[in-house]
Amino acid sequence: MPALHYRMSLYEDLKPIYLDEVKTYSLASRPSKVTVDDFAKPIANDSSLRDYLQSLPNILAVQSLREIASRMRRARDLGKPIIWGLGGHVIKTGLAPIIIDLMNRGFVNAIAGNGSVLVHDAEIAMVGSTSEDVDATLGEGAFGGAEETGRLLNEAARDGARDGLGLGEALGRALIAMKPKHESLSLLCAAYASKVPFTAHLTIGGDIAHFHPQSDGAALGATSHIDFRLLAELVRRMNGGGVYLNIGSAVNLPEVFLKCVTLVRNLGHELNDITTANFDFIQSYRPLTNVVRRPTAEGAGKGFAITGHHELTIPLLAAELICGAEA
Secondary structure: OOOOOOOOOOOOOOOOOOOOOOOOOOOOOOOOOOOOOHOOOOOOOOOOOEEEEHOOOOHHHHHHEEEHHHHHHHHHHHOEEEEEOOOOOHHHHHHHHHHHHHHHOOOOOEEEEEEEHHHHHHHHHHOOOOOOOOHHHHHOOOOOOOHHHHHHHHHHHHHHHHHOHHHHHHHHHHHOOOOOOOHHOOOHHHHHHHHOOOOEOOOOOHHHHHOOOOHHHHHHHHHHHHHHHHHHHHOOOOOEEEEEEEEEEOOOOHHHHHHHHHHHHHHOOOOOOOOOOEEEOOHHHHHHHHHHHHHHHHOOEEEEEEOOOHHHHHHHHHHHHHHHOOO
C-alpha cells in the first residue's frame, strides 16, 4: 500500500498511524464465546415445554438460569438448604402457587420474607385479594387501615413473643388456625403445614400493621430477631452446596443475608461452595453487592444476577428445574 501524504494538515509533527504492519489471524483459528451450536431454535406448533426450554439460546441469562437450576438440584440431592428470600412483589405477581409446588418438590427448604410478604400473603389467604390503591386512599389517611390485616399480624407477633417463636412461624400458626378460604394459595400456610422454616424480617414502621392500635414494637422486634437468628442457622447449613435466592428485595433482605453470612463466619463456621442469585427487574447495588458478590468472594461460591420481571423469570426457573435437560 503506498504511503499517504498529508501535506494540507496544519499539524506539522502529527501524522495518522500507518496500518501496513498490523498483524492478523485466521477467523477460524480464534476462540469465540458464541457459536451456532448455542443459537436459539424455532418452536414447532406441537412443541413440548421441554422442547421449548431446549430451544432457548445457550447464551448469557439462559446459561445462568440453567446453571442455577443445576446447582439447586445438586443442593437438593446433598440435603443442603435452598433458601428463598422474597419481597412482597413476588406475592403480588401471583407466584405463590409455583413456589408452593417447588416446595413440595424439595426445591424450597426455607423462606425469608420482608414485612410486605406477610401483609400480602395473609390478605390473599383471608380474602383472595391484596395490593390496595395507595394513590386513591393516602390522601384521606385510609391507606393501610385494613382491620383484619393489622389485627392478625400484631396478635400473631404478641403470641409469638409469649411463646418464644419467630414471627414467620407465629403468623403461619395464626393464619392456618383461621382455616382461611384461600389457604392453598398462601406461602405462610403451606410452609407451616410442611414445617418449612419461614422467617420474617421487619423494618419497624415500614409496614401497615405497625400503626394499628394492637401494634406492640417489643413483640415485633423480639419475634423478628428470633427469625434473624433462625435464618443465620440456615445460612450456616448452606456450607458445602447450599443456595440462597434473593427475589424482589432491593434493600432489606440483602442486608439481612449479609449479616447472617458475617455472623456465621464470626462464630468460626465454614461457609464455602455456596450459590447465590438475585432475581429482579432492576439490578441494584445492595443485591449485587451483598448477595451476589461479597458472600461468594475469594472462591467461597458463585453468584448470579437474572434481570427480568418476576412473573416471567420465576416460572421459567421452575420450568427449568422440573423439565430442563438435567431434570
